[in-house]
Amino acid sequence: MKETFTEYTRHYAKDIPASLVVFLVALPLCLGIALASGAPLFSGLITGIIAGIVVGALSQSHTSVSGPAAGLTVIVFSAIAELGSFELFLLAVVLGGVFQLILGLVKAGIIGLYFPSSVIKGMLAAIGLILILKQLPHFLGVDMEAFGEMAFADKEGGNTFTHFFYALQHIHPGAAIIGFVSLGLMILWERPFIKQHSILGLFPGALIAVLSGVGLHLAYIGAYPAWTPESQMLVTLPNINSIASLQKALAFPDWTGILNPVVWKTAAVIAIVASLETLLSIEAVDKLDPHKRHSPKNAELRAQGIGNIIAGMIGGLPMTSVIVRSSANVASGGETKMSAIYHGLLLLGSVLLIPGLMGYIPLASLAAVLIFVGFKLSKPSLYRQQFKIGYNQFMPFIITIIAILLTDLLVGISIGMVVGVFFILRANYRTPYHYDDEEVVNGQPGKRIKITLSEHVSFINKASLQTTLDHLPDGAIVTIDGYRTTAIDPDALELIYDFVINAPERDIKVTLQNCPHIEGMTVEEH
Incomplete structure (x- = not known):
């Protein structure tokens, strides 16, 4: 009022x-x-x-x-x-x-x-x-x-x-x-x-x-x-x-x-x-x-x-x-x-x-x-504070300062923004899911892996998810669980389903749990 x-x-x-x-x-x-x-x-x-x-x-x-x-x-x-x-x-x-x-x-x-x-x-x-x-x-x-x-x-x-x-x-x-x-x-x-x-x-x-x-x-x-x-x-x-x-x-x-x-x-x-x-x-x-x-x-x-x-x-x-x-x-x-x-x-x-x-x-x-x-x-104290917060905050901070001092304000801020966005993307790249694995399955040699997706999986996470799926060991038993997820980018979801379709070629058995449905994909397990 x-x-x-x-x-x-x-x-x-x-x-x-x-x-x-x-x-x-x-x-x-x-x-x-x-x-x-x-x-x-x-x-x-x-x-x-x-x-x-x-x-x-x-x-x-x-x-x-x-x-x-x-x-x-x-x-x-x-x-x-x-x-x-x-x-x-x-x-x-x-x-x-x-x-x-x-x-x-x-x-x-x-x-x-x-x-x-x-x-x-x-x-x-x-x-x-x-x-x-x-x-x-x-x-x-x-x-x-x-x-x-x-x-x-x-x-x-x-x-x-x-x-x-x-x-x-x-x-x-x-x-x-x-x-x-x-x-x-x-x-x-x-x-x-x-x-x-x-x-x-x-x-x-x-x-x-x-x-x-x-x-x-x-x-x-x-x-x-x-x-x-x-x-x-x-x-x-x-x-x-x-x-x-x-x-x-x-x-x-x-x-x-x-x-x-x-x-x-x-x-x-x-x-x-x-x-x-x-x-x-x-x-x-x-x-x-x-x-x-x-x-x-x-x-x-x-x-x-x-x-x-x-x-x-x-x-x-x-x-x-x-x-x-x-x-x-x-x-x-x-x-x-x-x-x-x-x-x-x-x-x-x-x-x-x-x-x-x-x-x-x-x-x-x-x-x-x-x-x-x-x-x-x-x-x-500002420098100490930024350093204590962590590498992802300190590097954009210090690079912005150096860039402005050695160039000018507009160029320096632009460089700082690029570095800042890079570290944001880097942080998101690393945290789209939680990964658990076991070396033995039912008393037999093998690899059981559970990938629990985070609350938000965006297109930024696509590269990290792709890298993880590509490096899964052949013959593994994989569960991808989306019970925590409230939003998942269509590109990331399509990547998951492409992996499901191609998994048999690597003798990988995949189970999807609580993942959104994509038109044309009707089976839960491959």
Whole structure:
């Protein structure tokens, strides 16, 4: 049953404080993700505002909060470079939103269940590693051009590792100190004694990191100007004080690229990856919700699609439901989706009222926030967990990571999906039945074999079943029992009956029990 607006707003006593915490988390992340995406910093704030107000209003999730996502940074950075224009990229965002809206309308929210979780986790882990590697220039105060594109190799012959060593040789001392202090505070703020503190625990680590960066920047200006970060190492936002300045600050899609196949490819990738990340986030945050409310996935896809259409129309980045913001919302006591809307209004107020103050934020602090986010996406415990689950899960996971790091996101995911499907097929190949045998039959030498079919026998099991039947010993007494089986593929059933017909040639005696009938086969035993 849908709640009315009045029923939502009556929880303001919990939603407003929660929205303030989410705003403090979202502000540095909106700026940082735009930075990592190679897009104007203002575009990250545009997305945060639309995701909060528009998607928050349209979504039927009580606790999910949307915004620009770390999982899309690689796609955005590569797409802007490939298209050669931010305006063409915005067109791809609009089309990606249309694709998402269509997915929601045709009720495709279930698609997330068909992607191997090991591949999705591998994708997020690889993005975490890329965030760490690609943010090092800003973290150390190196010119951003030093690292080239988001792909492993660039057009000049360099790659991620050569750029890494370049950064280590061109450190800006003031920016590097800001970066390390910010990262240290992020780590400190994760400690239990901080989280459980009645006052310190109210402030997110990302905000503390950014404030420390601002403080050090101001200290450099007064005490040691030589270490002051240069203007290109600071956040730059437009000063919006009129309609004309707002129009100038916004960017708009380049509709002349509507027939460009790269635009359509980028739109499809945005729609697929953003939808998957949204569905995964929604599933995760629903588990965190103390009321265990269920978020309609198709409604969420429609809301995200509309949000991306609007964001692309006015210069924003693509958005998803984001687990970092959403979990902060739940942990802060957010009761309804109004907390997401309130946080969007707070972002809007910060853009209109304090853009000048944001100009004191060093990019090194934002890079520290993103490096910490990258670590959380790719933390060692994730690798241990996947390894413990088993070979069939770990191999697609690790191969997806390696493939993305050495190629790009789309190619890497494709390789990961192929490997993931291979291991799924391999697992199914091995488990279509239970096999028992005896060496002696009624006191005489011989072989009695019973094959008990599994609950589901699909075409995937055909190869395994064929191999087993082909290798049965001549002269054996074989029983094939389907009492457990609720569904058997016609191809597999036909294979069984072909074996029955040809078994006398190998002096094999076969009995079928509880197996479906095939037209023309009337005998139970050969």
